Amino acid sequence: MNNKRTKLYKYAEVIINAKLDSKAKALLWFYAYVYNWEEGKPSYWSQRRICASVGMSQSTYQIKRKYLEELGWIGFSIVVLKLLAKYPLSIVTGK
Numbered sequence: 001m002n003n004k005r006t007k008l009y010k011y012a013e014v015i016i017n018a019k020l021d022s023k024a025k026a027l028l029w030f031y032a033y034v035y036n037w038e039e040g041k042p043s044y045w046s047q048r049r050i051c052a053s054v055g056m057s058q059s060t061y062q063i064k065r066k067y068l069e070e071l072g073w074i075g076f077s078i079v080v081l082k083l084l085a086k087y088p089l090s091i092v093t094g095k
Contacts, residue, residue, distance in 0.1 A: 007037045020073075023056060024064050028073060030054050 011032045015025050030053060034043040045053075051061050068074045 008032060008035075018073075020068075020071075023060060024068055024073075026054050026056070027061070027064050027068065031074065 012029065015028045015032065018025065018028075020028070027050075030050060031042070034045060035041075036043055047058060047061060051058050054061070056064070065074065
């Protein structure tokens with residue numbers, strides 16, 4: 001549990017410092033929160049369930065998801081979260 005919390009907090013720091021709008025950050029935070037850090041696997045939630053949890057319409061979700069995909073923050077299998085689980089912060093900061 002401690003390892004999960006540490007990785008989540010490190011990723012949260014990356015999200016906080018990212019040059020993104022608040023709805024995009026909320027979506028990234030949600031993805032990070034439901035990510036299975038111990039097994040290094042994303043959790044699969046339906047679009048409706050994500051929208052209900054984050055508090056955004058499905059059309060806003062589609063816009064923000066596309067925005068994050070174009071910027072490379074997320075992909076088909078949420079590649080960024082997978083990589084950060086394996087190499088925390090090194091991918092984003094280059095350190």
